Amino acid sequence: xxxxxxxxxxSIAHADxxxxxxxxxxxxxxxxxxxxxxxxxxxIYRVAEAQVADIDRAVEAARxxxxxxxxxxxxxxxxxxxxxxxxxxxxKRAAELGAIWAAEMGVTYxxxxxxxxxxxxxxxxxxxxxxxxxxxxxHKPAGxxxxxLVREPxxxxxxxxxxxxxxxxxxxxxxxxxxxxxxxxxxASPEAPGVPLVFAEICKAAGLPDGVINVxxxxxxxxxxxxxHAGVDKIGFTGSTAAGRRIASICGERIARFxxxxxxxxxxxxxxxxxxxxAADAISSMASLMTxxxxxxxxxxxxxxxxxxxxVEALAASFSRTRVGDPFDPAVQMGPLAMERQRDRVEQxxxxxxxxxxxxxxxxxxxxxxxxxxxxxxxxxxGVHNDMAIAREEFFGPVLSVIPxxxxxxAISIANDSIYGLNASVFTHDNDxxxxxxxxxxxxxxxxxxxxxxxxxxxxxxxxxxxxxxxxVEGLLPYLESKTxxxxxxxxxxxxxxxxxxxxxxxG
Numbered sequence: 001x002x003x004x005x006x007x008x009x010x011s012i013a014h015a016d017x018x019x020x021x022x023x024x025x026x027x028x029x030x031x032x033x034x035x036x037x038x039x040x041x042x043x044i045y046r047v048a049e050a051q052v053a054d055i056d057r058a059v060e061a062a063r064x065x066x067x068x069x070x071x072x073x074x075x076x077x078x079x080x081x082x083x084x085x086x087x088x089x090x091x092k093r094a095a096e097l098g099a100i101w102a103a104e105m106g107v108t109y110x111x112x113x114x115x116x117x118x119x120x121x122x123x124x125x126x127x128x129x130x131x132x133x134x135x136x137x138x139h140k141p142a143g144x145x146x147x148x149l150v151r152e153p154x155x156x157x158x159x160x161x162x163x164x165x166x167x168x169x170x171x172x173x174x175x176x177x178x179x180x181x182x183x184x185x186x187x188a189s190p191e192a193p194g195v196p197l198v199f200a201e202i203c204k205a206a207g208l209p210d211g212v213i214n215v216x217x218x219x220x221x222x223x224x225x226x227x228x229h230a231g232v233d234k235i236g237f238t239g240s241t242a243a244g245r246r247i248a249s250i251c252g253e254r255i256a257r258f259x260x261x262x263x264x265x266x267x268x269x270x271x272x273x274x275x276x277x278x279a280a281d282a283i284s285s286m287a288s289l290m291t292x293x294x295x296x297x298x299x300x301x302x303x304x305x306x307x308x309x310x311x312v313e314a315l316a317a318s319f320s321r322t323r324v325g326d327p328f329d330p331a332v333q334m335g336p337l338a339m340e341r342q343r344d345r346v347e348q349x350x351x352x353x354x355x356x357x358x359x360x361x362x363x364x365x366x367x368x369x370x371x372x373x374x375x376x377x378x379x380x381x382x383g384v385h386n387d388m389a390i391a392r393e394e395f396f397g398p399v400l401s402v403i404p405x406x407x408x409x410x411a412i413s414i415a416n417d418s419i420y421g422l423n424a425s426v427f428t429h430d431n432d433x434x435x436x437x438x439x440x441x442x443x444x445x446x447x448x449x450x451x452x453x454x455x456x457x458x459x460x461x462x463x464x465x466x467x468x469x470x471x472x473v474e475g476l477l478p479y480l481e482s483k484t485x486x487x488x489x490x491x492x493x494x495x496x497x498x499x500x501x502x503x504x505x506x507x508g
Contacts, residue, residue, distance in 0.1 A: 007328050008099040012194050015047045018054055018217075019200035021061035022210030028053040033190045033217060038106035038336045039326055039373040047193045050218035052225045055185075058214040059231040062156045062183040065211030072153060072181045076130035079179055083130075085206035086175075087123030090116065090167070093198060097167055100194035102327045105163060106335035106374070107290045109328045119171045125456065126175040129476060136494075144486040151480040153181035154257055155233030158226045160247075162239045163192035163338055164293045164396075169261075170196060172455060172470040173236040174213065180479040182234075186215045187226055191339055193217040224250070233257060234479070238295075241394075241419075241464050248467070259468030259478045261295070261460055263394045264422030267415035268298040269437060271408065271428035274449070276307055279427045280314035283400065286451035288322045288334040288378065292398035293342070295465075296423035298451050300384075300391055301402045302411045308404035312382035315400055316362035319378040322398075324367050336374040337397055343374040346397035350379060353390035358401070359383040386414050394420070408437070416442045421462030425451060444469075 016032075017024040031049040036042070050058075065071055071079070090097065098113035134151075141147030159173040170186060177184055188196035200215040218226070220243070227235055227250045234257035237247050244260040251258040270279045283298055292299070303311045327335030337343045343366075350364050363379030376397055384391050384401040391401050405411045415424055425447040426437045438446035444461040445453050453459055455471030468478050 007103075007326075010044050010100055010103050010194065012045055012047065012100075012197050013201065014197060015045050017048060018050060018058070019197070019204070019213075019215040020054075020058045020211075021064075021214065022204065022208075025057075027051070028057075033193070033219075035104060035191070035193065036339065037103050038338050039103070041340075041372050041374070044103055045194070047197070047217050049190070050216040050222055052222055054216055055218065055222060055225045055229065058185045058216055059156065059226070059229050061211040061214050062185050063231045065209060066153075066156050066183040069183075069209050069211060071183060071209050071212050074181070076133075076135060076179060076181075079181065080127035080130035082206050082208055083123045083127035083175060083178055086202055087120035087127070089202035089205055090123070090199075091120040093202065094120075097195055097198055100198065101165075101167065101192070102335070104192045104194060105290070105293070105338045106327050107165075108332055108335050110330060111289070112327075115165070116167055119167050122171040122455075123175045126179045126476065129473070130179050133473065133476065141486045144488055146487050146490045148485040148487075150483045150485055152483055153177075154479050154481050155182060156231060157182045157184045157479065158187065158229070158232045158235045159184055160187045160223060160226070160235065160237045160239065161189060161196070163189040164290060166192050166195040167199065169238045170199065172459075172475055176476040177236070177479045178212070180476060182479050183211060184213045185226060185232070186213060187223055188215065188217040190217055190219050227251065228254075230254065235259075236478070237261070244464075244466065257478065259460075259470070260466040261468075261470055262422075262464060262466040263420060264295045264297070264461065264465050265300060265392065265394055265418050265420045266296055266298050266423035266425075266443070267300045267302055267418075267441075268425050268427065269411045269415055269441075270301065270303045270307075270311065271426065271430075271433065271437075272304055272307070273429050274427040276303075276310045277314045277318075279449075280311065280318045282427075282450040284315060284319035284322070284378070287319065287398055287400055289451075291334055291337050291376075293338060293396050295394075295396075296445065296451075296453050298423065298425055299395060299400055300386075300415070301400055302405055302414055303402060304411075305404040305406060308382065308402060312359070312361050312380065312402050315402065316380045319380055319398075319400065320362045322378045324375060324377065325370065334378065334398065337376055338374065340374055342396065343376055346376050346395055346399065349390055349393060349395055350399065353381050353384070353388065353401070356388045356390070357383070358388060358390060363399075386417055392418065412437060412440050416440075419464040422460075422465035423447070423451075423453060425449070
């Protein structure tokens with residue numbers, strides 16, 4: 001029996017324009033980008049492609065809004081009202097935003113809608129920091145009678161987001177930047193511009209002053225003009241480590257601020273006291289999330305030599321049961337990869353793994369029942385050595401590598417033997433052992449007995465997985481500059497203008 005799957009119509013109201021200076025403006029050229037469905041390989045819609053002139057115009061709008069607009073003069077509480085309105089707007093349009101995400105990238109619609117609803121909470125959280133974060137701290141200075149540590153907005157922000165989770169990743173740049181008082185140029189990925197364009201509509205409806213947020217879509221060459229622009233004070237970037245290196249070097253030339261959230265090759269360290277089958281089910285259940293196109297996905301499974309074969313068998317059995325198909329089918333657990341070049345890369349690395357002598361336990365090919373779409377089977381390799389390409393390079397796809405070791409000491413050593421350090425997890429029933437191992441792992445996040453991340457605390461990586469943190473209070477700090485003010489006496493208006501719970505703290 002054939003199941004009828006309802007695929008929602010995708011319509012972007014202002015696809016042919018950019019959102020600059022509070023208005024939908026015509027582009028400087030006729031260049032367009034065709035957006036392709038990852039599950040059907042058919043065009044969905046076309047969007048305007050920004051040129052350097054459009055970047056210049058967006059930066060000018062953001063610069064004007066920061067230097068002479070009302071946004072920087074508002075209190076944090078006043079800005080917070082706009083953030084809460086944005087959060088409400090995201091929730092109101094969650095179904096639409098989820099459908100765009102699923103169509104473009106292939107994430108299952110159920111996951112897309114659920115994660116979209118959660119983005120509203122991000123804006124509410126940073127709105128709450130408008131009341132609770134100490135933007136001004138009073139100190140007793142060595143000279144003078146009163147000192148203040150004042151945290152002010154860093155300025156104009158270039159926020160560059162990738163295609164895998166555009167709304168989630170833009171929120172952890174835009175929300176802290178807004179509450180800090182920054183203005184923003186949001187640069188969308190050419191593969192997934194739909195969500196940022198709808199987000200611009202939400203911001204306009206929320207009443208943000210003109211130029212506070214500007215949204216356009218550009219490819220890499222034009223994006224570099226944003227990174228180089230003297231009018232941009234800070235770059236917030238999520239993407240590949242290769243692109244991150246380039247951005248860091250450019251920002252270094254002009255001493256611009258930047259945060260980078262980059263790639264990963266994260267390890268699951270399975271201790272001998274933990275059941276192999278339970279570990280396999282936990283790892284495989286999360287490895288299908290967004291078709292493995294998650295920078296923090298646990299892709300290296302490290303286990304003792306005497307349990308290697310059992311782990312490979314359990315992972316192969318568990319992961320191969322994943323239902324692959326149309327992301328709009330409620331019964332499907334994993335959709336396609338986002339684009340043809342992404343599937344090509346995953347297939348090339350799978351072939352490299354076989355050539356290097358790893359054992360292909362399951363998957364490795366395109367699903368036989370799907371004759372279109374950028375699909376790949378859930379894949380498990382056994383007998384992997386940590387110097388193989390499949391153990392060192394990021395797949396960004398649903399491929400797991402099982403690496404045998406002699407014991408816990410070698411397991412930690414192998415987990416750390418990577419240019420990356422984004423995420424890890426320790427599988428053990430012993431909480432003390434888990435915490436001790438977590439302290440030894442050179443990783444920005446370490447979970448326990450399953451894949452875990454928590455942006456509400458902080459997210460980011462060691463080594464070449466990035467610089468800085470996103471989420472939580474840690475994610476606000478990169479959008480602030482600290483200023484020391486030392487006065488002969490306390491201004492009469494200062495305490496009157498700040499309630500005890502509204503951005504004030506005594507620092508001694």
